[in-house]
Amino acid sequence: MTTSIQGAASPRHQAAPAVLVLEDGRTFSGRAYGAVGETFGEAVFSTGMTGYQETLTDPSYHRQVVVMTAPHVGNTGVNDDDPESGRIWVAGYVVRDPARVSSNWRATRTLDEELERQGVVGISGIDTRALTRHLRERGAMRVGIFSGDAWTGVRAEALLDKVKAQPQMKGANLSAEVATKETYVVPAIGTKKFTVAAVDLGIKGMTPHRMAERGIEVHVLPATATAEDIYAVEPDGVFFSNGPGDPATADGPVAVMRAVLERRTPLFGICFGNQILGRALGFGTYKLKYGHRGINQPVQDRTTGKVEVTAHNHGFAVDAPLDKVSDTPFGRAEVSHVCLNDQVVEGLQLLDQPAFSVQYHPEAAAGPHDAAYLFDRFVSLMEAERA
Numbered sequence: 001m002t003t004s005i006q007g008a009a010s011p012r013h014q015a016a017p018a019v020l021v022l023e024d025g026r027t028f029s030g031r032a033y034g035a036v037g038e039t040f041g042e043a044v045f046s047t048g049m050t051g052y053q054e055t056l057t058d059p060s061y062h063r064q065v066v067v068m069t070a071p072h073v074g075n076t077g078v079n080d081d082d083p084e085s086g087r088i089w090v091a092g093y094v095v096r097d098p099a100r101v102s103s104n105w106r107a108t109r110t111l112d113e114e115l116e117r118q119g120v121v122g123i124s125g126i127d128t129r130a131l132t133r134h135l136r137e138r139g140a141m142r143v144g145i146f147s148g149d150a151w152t153g154v155r156a157e158a159l160l161d162k163v164k165a166q167p168q169m170k171g172a173n174l175s176a177e178v179a180t181k182e183t184y185v186v187p188a189i190g191t192k193k194f195t196v197a198a199v200d201l202g203i204k205g206m207t208p209h210r211m212a213e214r215g216i217e218v219h220v221l222p223a224t225a226t227a228e229d230i231y232a233v234e235p236d237g238v239f240f241s242n243g244p245g246d247p248a249t250a251d252g253p254v255a256v257m258r259a260v261l262e263r264r265t266p267l268f269g270i271c272f273g274n275q276i277l278g279r280a281l282g283f284g285t286y287k288l289k290y291g292h293r294g295i296n297q298p299v300q301d302r303t304t305g306k307v308e309v310t311a312h313n314h315g316f317a318v319d320a321p322l323d324k325v326s327d328t329p330f331g332r333a334e335v336s337h338v339c340l341n342d343q344v345v346e347g348l349q350l351l352d353q354p355a356f357s358v359q360y361h362p363e364a365a366a367g368p369h370d371a372a373y374l375f376d377r378f379v380s381l382m383e384a385e386r387a
């Protein structure tokens with residue numbers, strides 16, 4: 001008797017040869033995965049064992065080639081419910097052992113097909129553990145993936161030259177490339193209690209949804225929004241989103257955030273938004289060696305002492321003192337959250353006005369929901385302002 005397997009077999013598991021070339025000259029040979037061709041970006045690794053659709057469609061991954069440390073990827077195929085934006089943003093995708101069959105009641109297609117449909121060049125069948133250890137030791141670096149005509153007959157030195165000709169992530173100003181061009185409104189679910197102006201620097205879809213669930217009507221504004229645009233929606237609170245690129249380049253959003261802080265409007269920032277708050281307060285930002293990406297990062301909320309397991313995707317961090325309250329142009333500020341793996345700043349809080357931010361992802365898409373309380377904290381700030 002034969003057993004039938006639900007789902008579609010990937011047609012491409014015997015795909016063409018492909019090669020991954022790191023800027024320091026190390027190479028890995030594998031097979032084409034997704035689209036055939038060439039692609040470039042910053043090589044980074046994610047330790048998430050689930051949630052690949054959310055990872056692929058997170059705009060913060062723009063211009064990054066994501067290496068999955070989980071060895072087996074694609075098992076649940078692709079559905080239309082889980083994406084965090086309207087397209088895949090990763091510049092390239094690296095997996096060890098793609099699922100040959102996808103099986104899930106929500107799946108409408110395989111991951112391989114979806115990558116190909118969206119023109120995302122990937123590579124499979126390489127030793128992702130060795131690659132991850134290399135990136136951990138040498139740091140995130142530029143990379144190219146080549147398959148098909150992009151590789152056949154091309155000299156290795158020529159491929160390396162192409163990789164080295166690519167722009168670095170340090171100094172990259174990318175928010176405007178991924179953010180909405182037009183303002184749109186995410187309505188409150190149930191009774192509307194508050195209006196929030198959310199500056200889109202690369203926002204994930206789950207973020208306004210988490211606010212809408214709490215009775216917030218969210219006006220999502222382009223990355224280039226001015227303080228006038230923000231106050232035109234008469235917001236009870238202002239939000240600055242996650243986003244790709246180097247926060248050191250985000251002078252525009254930093255100036256806009258300072259205008260919001262001047263007016264003492266309740267303010268919340270996530271990830272890039274945390275880095276912008278850091279800069280608005282006068283702290284610096286710096287590039288981490290290889291960053292935090294995954295859904296299992298331990299963070300301590302120093303205001304309560306509680307430890308939460310959280311979703312991360314950041315390559316830069318705020319340089320603020322952990323052991324003292326800082327005086328800033330907007331009053332006293334402190335580091336509210338810290339990563340327990342490496343003591344990196346994971347949150348900031350003002351003590352004299354209603355403003356705070358975190359470096360990680362309380363919207364949890366994908367990821368554990370331990371940090372959902374932060375959206376409630378934002379609501380409390382707006383309630384207190386109204387009282």
Ligand SMILES: NC(=O)CC[C@H](N)C(=O)O
Nearest residue numbers: 060242243271272315316
């Ligand atoms: N997810 C994010 O907002 C990332 C912020 C910034 N681009 C970084 O890599 O640190």
